[in-house]
Amino acid sequence: MGITDETLVAYADGQLDGEEALAVERAIAGDAGLAAKLAMMVAARRAVRQAYASPAPVAAALDARVRALVAEDQARRQPRTATVIELASRRRVAPFWQVPAAAMLALAVGAGSVWLVTRDDAAPGGLQVAALSDPAVAQALDSLASGQTVEIGDGVAVSVVPSFRDDADQLCREFEQTVADGSGIVAVVCREDAVWDVRLVVATGAGDADSYSPASSMETLDAYLSASGAGAPLSASDEAAALQGLN
Amino acid sequence: MSDRFSDDLIAFLPNLRRFALSLCRRGDLADDLVQITAERALAARDRFDPLTRIEPWLLRILRNAWIDHGRRTKSQGQSVELEDAPDLLAVDGVRQTEAILMLRRTEQVMATLPDDQREVMMLICVDELSYREAADVIGVPIGTVMSRLARARLALAKKLGIK
Numbered sequence: 001m002g003i004t005d006e007t008l009v010a011y012a013d014g015q016l017d018g019e020e021a022l023a024v025e026r027a028i029a030g031d032a033g034l035a036a037k038l039a040m041m042v043a044a045r046r047a048v049r050q051a052y053a054s055p056a057p058v059a060a061a062l063d064a065r066v067r068a069l070v071a072e073d074q075a076r077r078q079p080r081t082a083t084v085i086e087l088a089s090r091r092r093v094a095p096f097w098q099v100p101a102a103a104m105l106a107l108a109v110g111a112g113s114v115w116l117v118t119r120d121d122a123a124p125g126g127l128q129v130a131a132l133s134d135p136a137v138a139q140a141l142d143s144l145a146s147g148q149t150v151e152i153g154d155g156v157a158v159s160v161v162p163s164f165r166d167d168a169d170q171l172c173r174e175f176e177q178t179v180a181d182g183s184g185i186v187a188v189v190c191r192e193d194a195v196w197d198v199r200l201v202v203a204t205g206a207g208d209a210d211s212y213s214p215a216s217s218m219e220t221l222d223a224y225l226s227a228s229g230a231g232a233p234l235s236a237s238d239e240a241a242a243l244q245g246l247n
Numbered sequence: 248m249s250d251r252f253s254d255d256l257i258a259f260l261p262n263l264r265r266f267a268l269s270l271c272r273r274g275d276l277a278d279d280l281v282q283i284t285a286e287r288a289l290a291a292r293d294r295f296d297p298l299t300r301i302e303p304w305l306l307r308i309l310r311n312a313w314i315d316h317g318r319r320t321k322s323q324g325q326s327v328e329l330e331d332a333p334d335l336l337a338v339d340g341v342r343q344t345e346a347i348l349m350l351r352r353t354e355q356v357m358a359t360l361p362d363d364q365r366e367v368m369m370l371i372c373v374d375e376l377s378y379r380e381a382a383d384v385i386g387v388p389i390g391t392v393m394s395r396l397a398r399a400r401l402a403l404a405k406k407l408g409i410k
Contacts (some may be wrong), residue, residue, distance in 0.1 A: 005397035006390065012400075013371070015378055040404035041397070045372045047407060051353035052373040055261030056268050062278045066260060066285045070253040073289040 003027045003034060012041040141173055141189065141196050142246055146239060155180030163239045166190055167229035171242050174221075176204070186221055191246065200224050252292055255301045256285060262302070262374060263309050269369045270313045272358070280316070284309040303380040306370065310384060349407075356406045364399035367392055 003024055010016050011024040028035045136152040141160065144150060149159035161174040171191045178184035184204045189196040202220050234242060263284055267277035287308050288295075295304055357365055363385075370381040371392075378396075382389040 005401065006393035009397040009400055010378070010393060013378075037401070040409055041400040043409045044400040044404040044407070047349070047353045047409070048357065048368055048372045048403065051350040051357070052265060052269075052369070056264040056277070058260045058264055058281070059278065062264075062281060063257075063260065065282055066257060069282075069285050069289055070257065073292070074250070074253070 005037070008034070008038055009041050012038055012045065137177070138196055141175065143243065145236065145243075146173075146233070161186075162233035163242065164233050165231045167231075171246075172199070172230065174225075178204075188221070188224065194246075199228070252295070252297075252301070253289075256288055256305065259302060259305055260285075263305060266306055266369055266374065267309055267313070269357070269365060269373075270310070270362075271316075276316070280309055280312050283312040287312065300380070302374065303376055303384050306374065306376070307384040310366070353403075353407060356403055359406065360399055360402060364395050364402070367395045368399050368403070371396060 007016070007020070007024060011021055016024065028038060134152070137158055140150050140152065140158045144158070144160045146160050146162050149157055151157050156177065156179050158175055158177050161176060163171060163173050166172050172188060173190075173196075174186065174188050176184055176186045185201050186204050187198060187202070188200040189198050191197070200221065260281060263281045264277050267280040267284075268274070271277055271280065284305060288305055291308075295301065357368065360368070366385065367381055370376045370384055371378065376384065378389050378392050382392045385392065
């Protein structure tokens with residue numbers, strides 16, 4: 001039986017099982033030409049392996065680029081909640097009135113501008129800007145001191161962050177409203193004509209994957225506060241006095 | 248923070264670059280191919296079966312990146328870049344020089360092989376993939392890999408004067 005070149009190379013590379021290998025060995029024993037061919041195949045493999053023995057050196061720049069890609073990939077894989085926690089601590093470290101001027105360029109939203117953010121699936125308990133006219137929300141804004149959170153039913157929580165006065169010296173409050181699934185909005189309202197006038201609403205991330213990015217929401221908010229001439233947060237006593245004056 | 252997938256990818260970069268150089272023979276393009284491979288591998292890592300070897304998987308991504316490049320630019324330079332070749336003048340000693348000449352000659356002969364033969368040589372003789380793995384990387388039946396490999400080995404031996 002003739003031994004094909006394919007079988008011979010497979011034999012040279014140890015890819016044949018016992019019986020096939022035995023057949024090749026028997027054929028080689030009686031065929032000097034076949035034995036020489038086998039020797040060529042073995043030698044060719046050795047020559048190539050030696051010629052390319054050392055893997056190609058990777059320049060530092062390429063290595064650094066790939067490591068940056070790996071780091072990006074790992075950052076993407078962090079759970080979303082970790083980002084939110086990180087964000088909260090970042091904001092405590094750098095409050096909005098200390099946001100550098102560069103951040104203002106990110107978005108300059110004029111006073112009175114309102115970002116209307118609604119959710120496609122207006123499921124029960126889902127957030128809508130209309131919810132801001134909810135008496136329960138207004139009541140919370142009228143009475144709650146900064147840092148406090150109140151449940152207003154259906155798993156909806158309202159927490160007031162800081163109070164401040166805008167460039168027209170009106171009392172403004174920033175608050176966060178979340179629903180049970182973790183989605184929420186952050187909004188800025190200012191007192192005008194005895195009602196809370198909505199200045200800015202930004203969605204702050206949700207449970208689903210293709211939702212808004214919490215980090216950029218907060219950047220937007222920071223940029224707005226800087227651009228709109230928001231004053232420093234009121235002290236607890238000033239805030240209490242201001243809220244007292246509403247009623 | 249590190250993970251197995253990322254560590255394996257980084258450890259295999261020199262091998263990827265060596266294979267890339269054998270395909271495109273240009274250092275800058277080889278770097279691009281390696282970077283594209285890393286990007287695609289990370290983006291597709293959820294589709295990698297951790298029970299299989301990562302090396303053939305990465306080599307296949309790189310090879311596909313090279314094919315994509317060829318589709319975009321029909322100008323596949325045939326120049327052999329000198330910066331990646333050993334510097335003959337820097338080596339002392341006749342024996343060392345002879346050994347290096349042999350290595351260089353082997354590289355030159357490899358460069359004369361048809362592309363499809365050279366790549367099976369790289370995958371099987373250099374990166375030591377199994378025939379099955381090489382067939383999967385290239386996307387051909389295992390019999391095709393064996394016939395290309397046999398022809399490449401005989402041609403290379405003849406051109407190197409191995410009898």
